[in-house]
Amino acid sequence: MTMVRQTRQRQAVIEVLRASREHPDAAWIHGRVRQVLPQVSLGTVYRTLDALVRDGLVVTIERAGQATRYDYKHEGHDHHHAVCRGCGAIFDVEAADIPALPPSALPAGFQVTDVRLEFMGLCPQCGNTSAGTSQPD
Numbered sequence: 001m002t003m004v005r006q007t008r009q010r011q012a013v014i015e016v017l018r019a020s021r022e023h024p025d026a027a028w029i030h031g032r033v034r035q036v037l038p039q040v041s042l043g044t045v046y047r048t049l050d051a052l053v054r055d056g057l058v059v060t061i062e063r064a065g066q067a068t069r070y071d072y073k074h075e076g077h078d079h080h081h082a083v084c085r086g087c088g089a090i091f092d093v094e095a096a097d098i099p100a101l102p103p104s105a106l107p108a109g110f111q112v113t114d115v116r117l118e119f120m121g122l123c124p125q126c127g128n129t130s131a132g133t134s135q136p137d
């Protein structure tokens, strides 16, 4: 019984993440999952997300002082992220556009299974406002 319930929860979380390109946090995912499985707690959603991350189906985007965001790893569409320091917007960056890193700096025998890059900066909107001259000294 427990197995069946866990599988349904897992499936529901996957469906929510699959349908979203918003890089939601756990609370947002919880709200969506509850539309299908009203009894699911936020703690269960966290545990399910942890398991999905361990299994390599979901990636996290973590920023200091803010809720961890989650993203479904679409098969064959591996991508990296660009995060705006101003508004927190997260943009997808196609992995195919990023050259493979030379593994020379890695410990000998280290096997790379996954490469994750995060580009930090300012999105066009935030870049414009902070560089603007509209604010008097």
Ligand SMILES: [Zn+2]
Pocket: 084, 085, 086, 087, 088, 089, 122, 123, 124, 125, 126, 127
């Ligand atoms: Zn921004």
Ligand SMILES: [Zn+2]
Pocket: 023, 071, 079, 080, 081, 091, 092
């Ligand atoms: Zn993404």
